[in-house]
Amino acid sequence: MTRVRLGVVGLGAMGSELLAVAAAHPEYDVRVAVDLDPAARARAADAHPGLVVTGSVGEVFSADLDAVYVATPPRTHADLSLRALEAGLAVFCEKPLAIDLDEGEAMAKAAVAAEAATGVNFALSDRAAVLEVERALRSGELGDPRSVEIRLAFPQWPRAFQADALWLDRREQGGFLREVFSHFAYLTDRLLGELTPVWRDVRRPADPDGAEVAATAVFEVGGVPVRLWAEAGSARPETYEWTLHGTDRSYRLTDWGDLAISTGDAWQPVEVTGERGSEHTRLTAFAAAVRREPAPNLATFADALRVQRVVEGLFGSAERRE
Numbered sequence: 001m002t003r004v005r006l007g008v009v010g011l012g013a014m015g016s017e018l019l020a021v022a023a024a025h026p027e028y029d030v031r032v033a034v035d036l037d038p039a040a041r042a043r044a045a046d047a048h049p050g051l052v053v054t055g056s057v058g059e060v061f062s063a064d065l066d067a068v069y070v071a072t073p074p075r076t077h078a079d080l081s082l083r084a085l086e087a088g089l090a091v092f093c094e095k096p097l098a099i100d101l102d103e104g105e106a107m108a109k110a111a112v113a114a115e116a117a118t119g120v121n122f123a124l125s126d127r128a129a130v131l132e133v134e135r136a137l138r139s140g141e142l143g144d145p146r147s148v149e150i151r152l153a154f155p156q157w158p159r160a161f162q163a164d165a166l167w168l169d170r171r172e173q174g175g176f177l178r179e180v181f182s183h184f185a186y187l188t189d190r191l192l193g194e195l196t197p198v199w200r201d202v203r204r205p206a207d208p209d210g211a212e213v214a215a216t217a218v219f220e221v222g223g224v225p226v227r228l229w230a231e232a233g234s235a236r237p238e239t240y241e242w243t244l245h246g247t248d249r250s251y252r253l254t255d256w257g258d259l260a261i262s263t264g265d266a267w268q269p270v271e272v273t274g275e276r277g278s279e280h281t282r283l284t285a286f287a288a289a290v291r292r293e294p295a296p297n298l299a300t301f302a303d304a305l306r307v308q309r310v311v312e313g314l315f316g317s318a319e320r321r322e
Contacts, residue, residue, distance in 0.1 A: 011035035015071030078103035097304035117289035126297035129259035143248030153239035157232035175211030
């Protein structure tokens with residue numbers, strides 16, 4: 001098996017994590033990594049002796065590669081991904097796809113024109129719990145879908161592991177709607193179809209440049225209501241909860257991979273077989289896509305563009321300031 005020659009662009013929390021996973025992955029040959037921050041480069045060089053670590057993005061695009069992983073702040077995704085596609089490279093990108101919708105559409109169109117493999121690192125794209133819900137839905141075990149509920153809470157935003165990513169609490173490209181809700185918008189889109197907005201209320205802090213502190217919204221997909229409730233900065237446990245209610249069974253996903261089921265009574269944990277799903281499994285799927293093999297649980301640029309439309313649609317005249 002020929003290994004995928006990979007370059008990593010961005011060495012923050014996610015870039016460093018995926019670099020470590022790719023470096024240990026049997027299907028990858030990580031050849032170069034880039035970051036503008038000297039401290040980030042030093043950490044990567046210490047952790048991966050022999051890896052070419054540079055501060056020049058140009059060195060990545062001039063290297064002998066098959067693909068790049070883009071882990072930079074969202075406003076740079078379009079430029080870097082388009083440059084990679086023009087260079088004939090496959091692209092694995094962090095979410096959100098982009099901030100500007102025109103840029104997201106350009107990325108999706110360029111991927112089609114280049115006939116290139118693309119992937120977006122949605123954590124729920126290959127979770128074993130998600131695949132079980134998908135199976136139950138397709139087999140009819142759930143009955144008819146009646147509603148979806150999404151509940152997110154962050155006592156601290158940005159979260160502790162993202163403290164160095166200063167852009168995350170800024171309106172321009174940060175916020176929990178782009179960073180976290182996008183995962184659950186993708187999940188709902190994947191299982192039920194594209195979401196249509198019905199109503200929204202997004203609250204911002206007094207700081208005009210600050211990211212949102214609360215959001216409630218209603219969407220619809222195929223007549224099924226999808227309700228979002230999310231909040232940051234209040235004294236409550238960190239919460240990640242997605243629930244699909246059906247006429248026969250309901251399924252609840254919590255903490256990125258724990259699954260419970262209800263038939264009308266108390267929630268009962270479900271033991272899910274198979275790999276949980278991780279950066280390793282998503283890299284495996286991306287390697288298959290680069291080789292032109294099926295990769296059904298890999299989110300593409302086209303998938304991520306639909307999610308971007310939903311998320312960016314939450315920002316607009318319905319916003320309020322606290």
